[in-house]
Amino acid sequence: MITFESVTKRYAGGTIAVDDLNLEIPDGKTMVLVGPSGCGKTTTLRMINRLIEPTEGRILLDGQDVSQTRASQLRRGIGYVIQQTGLFPHRTIEDNIATVPLLNGWHKAKARARARELMDLVGLDQDMGRRYPYQLSGGQQQRVGVARALAADPPVLLMDEPFSAVDPIVRATLQDELTRLQGELHKTVVLVTHDVEEAIKVGDVVAVWYPHGKIAQIDTPERLLGAPADDYVENFLGFDRGIRRLAFFAAAGLDLETETVLSADVTVELARQAAKRAGASWVLVTSAEGQPRGWAALTELESASGGGTLGQLTLAPYGHTFRVGEDSLRAALDATVLSRTGLAVGVDGEGRAVGVTSYERLRAAIHGAEEAADHEGARAS
Amino acid sequence: MSWAWANRDLIGHYLVQHLYLALVPVLFGIVVSIPVGIMCVRYRWTWPPILSLTSIFYALPSLALYLVLIDYTGLTDWTVIIPLTLFSLSVLIPSVVDGLRSVPQPVRQAATAMGFGALRLTVRVELPLAIPVIFAGLRVATVASISLVSVGQLIGIGGLGYFFTDGEQRDFTTEIYVALILIVILAFLADGLLVLARRWLTPWERGRSARDRRRVFSAAFHGSRAEGST
Numbered sequence: 001m002i003t004f005e006s007v008t009k010r011y012a013g014g015t016i017a018v019d020d021l022n023l024e025i026p027d028g029k030t031m032v033l034v035g036p037s038g039c040g041k042t043t044t045l046r047m048i049n050r051l052i053e054p055t056e057g058r059i060l061l062d063g064q065d066v067s068q069t070r071a072s073q074l075r076r077g078i079g080y081v082i083q084q085t086g087l088f089p090h091r092t093i094e095d096n097i098a099t100v101p102l103l104n105g106w107h108k109a110k111a112r113a114r115a116r117e118l119m120d121l122v123g124l125d126q127d128m129g130r131r132y133p134y135q136l137s138g139g140q141q142q143r144v145g146v147a148r149a150l151a152a153d154p155p156v157l158l159m160d161e162p163f164s165a166v167d168p169i170v171r172a173t174l175q176d177e178l179t180r181l182q183g184e185l186h187k188t189v190v191l192v193t194h195d196v197e198e199a200i201k202v203g204d205v206v207a208v209w210y211p212h213g214k215i216a217q218i219d220t221p222e223r224l225l226g227a228p229a230d231d232y233v234e235n236f237l238g239f240d241r242g243i244r245r246l247a248f249f250a251a252a253g254l255d256l257e258t259e260t261v262l263s264a265d266v267t268v269e270l271a272r273q274a275a276k277r278a279g280a281s282w283v284l285v286t287s288a289e290g291q292p293r294g295w296a297a298l299t300e301l302e303s304a305s306g307g308g309t310l311g312q313l314t315l316a317p318y319g320h321t322f323r324v325g326e327d328s329l330r331a332a333l334d335a336t337v338l339s340r341t342g343l344a345v346g347v348d349g350e351g352r353a354v355g356v357t358s359y360e361r362l363r364a365a366i367h368g369a370e371e372a373a374d375h376e377g378a379r380a381s
Numbered sequence: 382m383s384w385a386w387a388n389r390d391l392i393g394h395y396l397v398q399h400l401y402l403a404l405v406p407v408l409f410g411i412v413v414s415i416p417v418g419i420m421c422v423r424y425r426w427t428w429p430p431i432l433s434l435t436s437i438f439y440a441l442p443s444l445a446l447y448l449v450l451i452d453y454t455g456l457t458d459w460t461v462i463i464p465l466t467l468f469s470l471s472v473l474i475p476s477v478v479d480g481l482r483s484v485p486q487p488v489r490q491a492a493t494a495m496g497f498g499a500l501r502l503t504v505r506v507e508l509p510l511a512i513p514v515i516f517a518g519l520r521v522a523t524v525a526s527i528s529l530v531s532v533g534q535l536i537g538i539g540g541l542g543y544f545f546t547d548g549e550q551r552d553f554t555t556e557i558y559v560a561l562i563l564i565v566i567l568a569f570l571a572d573g574l575l576v577l578a579r580r581w582l583t584p585w586e587r588g589r590s591a592r593d594r595r596r597v598f599s600a601a602f603h604g605s606r607a608e609g610s611t
Binding site for chain 2: 049051071072073074075076078080082083084085086087088089090091099100103132134135148158
């Protein structure tokens with residue numbers, strides 16, 4: 001647990017970077033500090049490992065005032081990742097990662113073995129161990145940065161805009177990797193970013209900052225999107241927060257249409273009846289194993305001979321699918337919007353069609369999920 | 382050539398003296414400029430006066446200095462070594478300062494955040510990363526020093542410069558040319574050795590493009606002087 005007790009940072013000249021901050025950062029969670037530049041989020045982060053000293057107030061790490069620990073000692077127990085990686089250009093990847101273990105007096109062989117372990121952990125090829133940082137891509141360098149911060153297995157990891165300097169595709173991968181790592185390691189992570197999407201994606205808890213040193217709201221990403229504390233937060237989150245919030249609701253809550261999912265060897269006549277019973281204008285045709293093959297339109301069914309099978313018809317492409325067990329309502333909605341038929345296919349882990357969506361069914365699921373979340377939120381607060 | 386062969390012992394003697402007189406000042410220069418450079422970077426206010434001082438060293442006519450020093454150090458090697466040391470300082474101190482400043486800020490910050498103390502940061506991170514720029518200065522200082530030694534001949538201590546005055550007095554140009562060529566060869570060899578040493582010391586620079594290195598090199602020459610003149 002990291003605790004800020006009435007912490008203020010005032011610079012010479014009177015600029016207040018952080019204004020009377022009280023904040024508790026829970027153990028084993030990812031807390032994201034997000035806000036415009038100059039809001040005090042980075043200053044806050046750097047006060048934890050004493051790169052910046054507060055003007056007033058105390059910062060406690062597990063109940064211990066950080067100013068009472070020798071700075072270099074304190075820092076070796078806190079991982080630190082920065083945007084420009086700050087890798088040592090003159091040291092190999094292996095030695096870069098082994099930096100803190102070596103500072104702690106480990107033998108070189110043991111430290112290097114640890115470095116290789118970490119390269120595995122962050123998804124780097126061990127062959128890269130002997131290379132120098134400039135020989136790696138930006139994304140790989142950032143992985144090295146994370147590995148280096150984790151080398152001495154510190155309980156706390158500070159990340160200052162760690163993914164801002166890489167391209168969007170690499171950034172998304174690194175964000176996913178961080179979520180995966182955190183699922184294994186359960187570090188206390190404090191991550192600073194100006195990217196609200198990133199905050200919502202990787203944070204367990206998100207603190208949104210006003211422009212000048214104060215926090216506007218601290219909440220889970222879902223609650224933040226569902227109930228912004230004020231206009232500032234709402235604006236900061238962006239215009240489509242309603243849709244983005246759906247990312248936190250499981251698609252499993254959708255009541256899918258299963259009647260109109262039919263195997264290719266079913267007769268046209270039976271399909272016609274099923275479509276009419278369901279009031280649907282499309283049926284989904286699947287292979288015998290259940291894999292989706294395409295859509296058959298009701299008009300097509302009516303003009304075809306009733307004795308033939310669905311497999312003989314010309315099918316429209318089945319379009320986008322979503323995984324019922326893993327994806328969110330946002331993915332289901334997205335697949336539905338992208339689908340030419342206005343219907344999307346929900347599949348199971350093996351890719352077999354489970355059922356199809358419709359806007360009506362989505363609406364019902366979204367409504368139900370939001371109601372449940374608001375109820376939960378009201379109870380929590 | 383037959384003259385050179387016949388006088389190989391004499392040439393050898395002056396060659397050794399020449400190298401000694403040229404390299405000792407560079408050695409002193411590097412030993413002094415590293416701590417001074419570190420100080421100038423750590424305590425920023427010390428840099429402008431020291432930069433001015435190095436500019437004076439640079440501009441000082443060594444001949445004048447020889448004549449002043451001769452009253453104190455007499456006709457000893459020191460009379461040549463001291464002015465050349467001052468000259469090499471004028472090149473090396475700015476190189477060390479530029480080199481230390483060329484260390485990227487994020488690298489310094491990351492090292493601090495990982496628990497490097499000030500001394501460890503300087504020795505393990507900043508100095509190794511400053512090597513390319515420091516070596517650029519070292520090459521200039523060494524080559525210049527090798528060529529400047531011969532000026533010492535005006536007070537009778539000039540290494541291979543002996544053959545310049547001797548050749549002139551005897552109206553015998555061969556020995557002037559031989560000494561000249563030897564000095565140029567020495568300078569080239571010393572420069573080449575320094576390039577090799579730099580490569581050996583900085584394995585992380587090997588794959589980098591030549592353009593990157595030229596940038597470092599030109600920073601070594603122009604960086605501080607340009608900054609000082611503004």
